[in-house]
Amino acid sequence: MRVNLKIKRFNPETDKKPHWEQYGVEVEPTDRVLDALHQVKWNQDGTLALRRSCAHGVCGSDAMRINGRNMLACKVLIQNIAREGDTITVEPILGLPVVKDLIVDMEPFFAHYRAVMPYLVNNDPLPPDGRERRQSPEDRERYDDTTKCILCAACTTSCPSFWARGEYVGPAAIVQAHRFIFDSRDQATQERLEILSAADGVWRCRTVFNCTEACPRNIQVTKAIGEVKEALRTGVVR
Amino acid sequence: MSQYHQFDALVVGAGGAGLMAALYASKSVNTAVISKLYPTRSHTGTAQGGISAALGNLEEDRWEWHAYDTIKGGDFLCDQDAVDIMCREAIDAVIDLEHMGLPFDRTPDGKISQRRFGGHTNNETKKPVMRACHAADRTGHMILQTLYQNCIKNDVKFFDEFQVIDLLIEDGRCNGVVAVQLATGEIHIFHSKATLIATGGFGKMWKVTSNAHSLTGDLPAAILRRGLPLEDMEFFQFHPTGVYKLGILLSEAARGEGAVFINDKGERFMERYMPTLKDLAPRDICSRCIYTEIREGRGIGGKDYVYLDFRPEQINKYFEADGNPKRIDAHYLETRLPDIIEFARVYQGIDPIKEPVPIQPTAHYAMGGIPTDNDTRVLADETGRIVEGLYAAGEVACVSVHGANRLGTNSLVDLVVFGKRGGLKMAEYCKQASFRPINKDSATKENADQLDRLRNNNGSERPDTIRKEMQALMDDKVGVYRTGAGLEEAIDKIHELQARYKRLRIDDKGYKWNTDLMEAWELGALLDLAEVTAFAALARTESRGGHYREDYPNRDDVNFLKHSMAWKNGSVTLKYKPVRITRIQPQERKY
Numbered sequence: 142m143r144v145n146l147k148i149k150r151f152n153p154e155t156d157k158k159p160h161w162e163q164y165g166v167e168v169e170p171t172d173r174v175l176d177a178l179h180q181v182k183w184n185q186d187g188t189l190a191l192r193r194s195c196a197h198g199v200c201g202s203d204a205m206r207i208n209g210r211n212m213l214a215c216k217v218l219i220q221n222i223a224r225e226g227d228t229i230t231v232e233p234i235l236g237l238p239v240v241k242d243l244i245v246d247m248e249p250f251f252a253h254y255r256a257v258m259p260y261l262v263n264n265d266p267l268p269p270d271g272r273e274r275r276q277s278p279e280d281r282e283r284y285d286d287t288t289k290c291i292l293c294a295a296c297t298t299s300c301p302s303f304w305a306r307g308e309y310v311g312p313a314a315i316v317q318a319h320r321f322i323f324d325s326r327d328q329a330t331q332e333r334l335e336i337l338s339a340a341d342g343v344w345r346c347r348t349v350f351n352c353t354e355a356c357p358r359n360i361q362v363t364k365a366i367g368e369v370k371e372a373l374r375t376g377v378v379r
Numbered sequence: 380m381s382q383y384h385q386f387d388a389l390v391v392g393a394g395g396a397g398l399m400a401a402l403y404a405s406k407s408v409n410t411a412v413i414s415k416l417y418p419t420r421s422h423t424g425t426a427q428g429g430i431s432a433a434l435g436n437l438e439e440d441r442w443e444w445h446a447y448d449t450i451k452g453g454d455f456l457c458d459q460d461a462v463d464i465m466c467r468e469a470i471d472a473v474i475d476l477e478h479m480g481l482p483f484d485r486t487p488d489g490k491i492s493q494r495r496f497g498g499h500t501n502n503e504t505k506k507p508v509m510r511a512c513h514a515a516d517r518t519g520h521m522i523l524q525t526l527y528q529n530c531i532k533n534d535v536k537f538f539d540e541f542q543v544i545d546l547l548i549e550d551g552r553c554n555g556v557v558a559v560q561l562a563t564g565e566i567h568i569f570h571s572k573a574t575l576i577a578t579g580g581f582g583k584m585w586k587v588t589s590n591a592h593s594l595t596g597d598l599p600a601a602i603l604r605r606g607l608p609l610e611d612m613e614f615f616q617f618h619p620t621g622v623y624k625l626g627i628l629l630s631e632a633a634r635g636e637g638a639v640f641i642n643d644k645g646e647r648f649m650e651r652y653m654p655t656l657k658d659l660a661p662r663d664i665c666s667r668c669i670y671t672e673i674r675e676g677r678g679i680g681g682k683d684y685v686y687l688d689f690r691p692e693q694i695n696k697y698f699e700a701d702g703n704p705k706r707i708d709a710h711y712l713e714t715r716l717p718d719i720i721e722f723a724r725v726y727q728g729i730d731p732i733k734e735p736v737p738i739q740p741t742a743h744y745a746m747g748g749i750p751t752d753n754d755t756r757v758l759a760d761e762t763g764r765i766v767e768g769l770y771a772a773g774e775v776a777c778v779s780v781h782g783a784n785r786l787g788t789n790s791l792v793d794l795v796v797f798g799k800r801g802g803l804k805m806a807e808y809c810k811q812a813s814f815r816p817i818n819k820d821s822a823t824k825e826n827a828d829q830l831d832r833l834r835n836n837n838g839s840e841r842p843d844t845i846r847k848e849m850q851a852l853m854d855d856k857v858g859v860y861r862t863g864a865g866l867e868e869a870i871d872k873i874h875e876l877q878a879r880y881k882r883l884r885i886d887d888k889g890y891k892w893n894t895d896l897m898e899a900w901e902l903g904a905l906l907d908l909a910e911v912t913a914f915a916a917l918a919r920t921e922s923r924g925g926h927y928r929e930d931y932p933n934r935d936d937v938n939f940l941k942h943s944m945a946w947k948n949g950s951v952t953l954k955y956k957p958v959r960i961t962r963i964q965p966q967e968r969k970y
Binding site: 152153154155171182183184186187188190191192193194195196197198199200201202216218240241242244247251255258259260261263267271272273274275276277278281284285288289290291292321324326327 | 417420421424425471473479480482485486487488489491514515517520521528529531532562625627726728841843885886887891892895
């Protein structure tokens, strides 16, 4: 089938501001949007710049705004968003500085990630038998959902609060904090909660649910944020 | 013009092996990690089913059994002392990962949960054993995330989105690397005492592959350009269960949980070929059996695929037939294999709980690569001479722990065990070594000139055309089944493609984020690796593990119980070195 790709282009070496360009491509309905973008890049215009790697929704490189919604270009099929002759718009995710075409500067995003202590803290002596710490299947299940995060930034860059204020840590960082706050092995809950109770922490969330809709891993992001808010409100983690 | 950096230790690549090395090296020496991707984009993150270690959490197991299975799985081409190190140290490595925070699935009593995987057995009963430690079917994702988290915790220095294009090698010693900062196009010279290469695989020379777009073998190609050899390049694993046409991996964990292969007649055909392990036979064997079924007309609808069936009622039926008391349901599968079930739903529009899934073998894993000793030191030749200051670990390296065919889960075992070893050995070396002088101006100029030639080349060939022809050729002639005539044809065609590559034309003449240029660079690397692969495959006139020659269908221990070493100085030169056999003598490989 034939579709048009309308892509927001920006070349920092020649352009003052971004502009739209259109490309017609012949695709299979079951092709990914990434395949269509590759067709443009490989057959029509090699200057198109985008990040991609695994091409099946696991590495988190190719989050973009496709038809106005954040998706991974490799995880959405043409047939699910377009019919013969339709135009698909593709632009970089919002709220982060555009570097070139579909590539944004991810540093502010990773800075927020690093700010929430995204690692296990446990200062107890290790088990004397040299083996693993025990954790019940129920305790393990408690934080399962937030371990799925691939740091693609689709959630954070779909959030109006983040668009309005880039200092807000954003949904992805809260998801990362949640993964440790609710891990029974972790001992840094209070530090993380303090970080998230600050002005640019969890209270900037207005429960818009964009993040949950955008998450390509189907993480219940808004729910996770709600659980962190609840822990802050009650002082109890459960 | 270039920027200059100096570190005691450099790690190139930020997947499991690279991050593990960085974590351990950075404890005692000044270390930096250079990666062309953000670390969490690395391909370790796509590993699914598990990481094996003889923890014995659910049934009796011993690391010696793991070692025996690995050696037999590798069709006796593994260096057995290296395998012993890997399987013995796997136990502590997995425990180490748990201590770092990895969210393994748990047994009812809170230990790390384990499941079955292809080729992993109880050596006494010969039956499958539960050895693969798992976190749903995103074990690699959890390993990558956990290691990156610990690097953040330990303040490891990263150069993200820097693509290494050359090694600074002089007088048999490595003094660092040359990289391009993707955001600016600027050359950076990294001067070091020790450098560890951990850039993973290079499966993009095939079309149907589970490998990421980034897996283009930039560093192995640089090794060849710098006059150093690659080992066992003829051995590349074709994983039996790729998503039909796309090659996306559907984990062997599906079969570990009870899924079976089905042909057009509805027959569980692996029973005929491998009566004991059946669908859990090693990957090389399963892939060949699938192609045999297809060639004999039993592909689905006569086409080039078979089914992987993991409908719960089918799994239970086969459990019953096998005398296994276990029974499972849809919820169990959705919990244990959520990602691969989703892959089938998203990419094939098929619900594996209700329908069987079309699969075909997919180019998956390089058993060969940069030759190293057991301490990850890179070897300069077949006699064991080392390249001072140069190390390699993980898929890019060939220790060799995988021999002619890797067992499922052992890639993750390899990268944590040898990644850690590499980090520690490198740090040890750095403490007694000093920096050697380098000529950064000539290194800058040489590499900038190379890139500029490619950038400004006024040819007529598009990279994509050459890439597609190479990939189709490799699928066709250098795949699961190979023949002498086919490999000769492949070599001729690769030479033709290399000649056309010199007449390339790219569109992007700029510097910032010039992915057009870097993809063209990567294509050059892939062509060199394809050439070496086909040469080594042509010279090995036997069938062993992942290398199957239709014109030489038997293993030939008299002439080929040896590793190949390939150099590329214009043409390809091959030499060989013996396999290190300690406890286990080669035997017929039956399952």
